[in-house]
Amino acid sequence: MINLLHGNDEFSSNQFLKGIVEQKNISEFDLNVVDTNDLTENKFKENICTISLFGTNRLIIFNYLLSKINSTKEKNWENFIDILLNKPSTNEVIFFEKEEINLKKNYFAKLNDICQITLSNIPSGRGSWDLNRKWIIERQKKYNLNISNEGINKLVELLGSNYRYIDNELQKLSNYNPDGNIVIDDIEIMVSGIKEDSIFELIDSIMVKDNLKASKILDNLIEQGNSFFNIINMIARQFRLILITKDLLKMKIDYSDIKRQIQISSDYAFNKIIAQSKETDEVRLKNSLRLLLDIDVDIKSGYKSEKEYIKKLIFLL
Incomplete structure (x- = not known):
């Protein structure tokens, strides 16, 4: 054999x-x-x-x-x-x-x-989200877990295709909740902080044009198994949350209502979004979102590849 x-x-x-x-x-x-x-x-x-x-x-x-x-x-x-x-x-x-x-x-x-x-190749590009979901659904059986659909989606959003890391998190979740039933709140408590820190730090670095630091964070996210699509989706999501928060602050909405409307349960994440909404330029945020949309269309249409954009992304935003 x-x-x-x-x-x-x-x-x-x-x-x-x-x-x-x-x-x-x-x-x-x-x-x-x-x-x-x-x-x-x-x-x-x-x-x-x-x-x-x-x-x-x-x-x-x-x-x-x-x-x-x-x-x-x-x-x-x-x-x-x-x-x-x-x-x-x-x-x-x-x-x-x-x-x-x-x-x-x-x-x-x-x-x-x-x-x-x-x-065994790490999923990338189109279809990678579904493949990562299937992997988690199958792998959770090893730890007698029953993770909700929203929880599985959150794991994919946070950890991408880093299966070794996901496996470690599944093991931690099995210890966190011995009955095996895991919902999105459990994921946010146990896992979210790690990825959120990286995304917040990446956004901060992009906004102040610290390209060297932003490039290092981007490289780390890719090394952790995140697909390029996953990363630009996380950046776009963060930009959208910041823009929505800026509008709500202009309307004098109190913080508790803003937190409810943007559906952020973590105090740490909410405070970072508030801080970034006060420090970032609205026009630049909107332009960056349009650029991210163009990049997404270019890659999905085959006009350009992920590799062509990976090293340029930080300098384009």
Whole structure:
């Protein structure tokens, strides 16, 4: 048996790998995780063809080997497939990769015929919201949770596609409410503050044209697994809340009524919105919202890509 686990959703790949290992009877398998940094084709052959001294089956895991082969000269690994095909039947092999491997390239194409392949990529672009919802709905079962639809939507809004982070939050929520029933208020109490801090800080930095700081915050949000669409939607939502609050303040509406009308339950979030509404220019906010709408249309129509806008976004607003 040969398994290939690849894709940029490293958390899901790790969970799948864990499942494979847990299914094995430890007493019948000799587990080996091979350091591939200095691995050559000859050492690879030695690793894969060696029979266990204990008379048991071997499970051999190679981390990032295909990426390494892909970045070196092909002739150094020209016998790679033949070695795999001639390995002892008692040796099972798992190739673990943190990025998607191009299986149409060169001799990697033959892996399609000899490997059981599992591709796990972080959802992005159109349809990613629904995929993230489905992931949470399925994952909550592990922690005996029953999260409301509004709560699931809030988790997607706050955490995007960062499945490792979402999993940590689901675990915290299971401890927070042992009966397993979770509503949006629970999510806002336990999770919202982390993402809100980042968004408020991003808006503050954009408004004062601190492009360096804003770029760093944007990079962190992307590294946490948030899609570009998710980020621009969060920025647009914040701009809209600030504009609505500015109008309500002009009308001399008291704070408690403003909080109710903009439907913000967190005191911290509400106070930040009040502060930003007093400090930001209305014309600039409206222009920024129009720009965000244009960006959204450009990407969805295929006129421009997310990558073209990611680095420019901070400087355009």
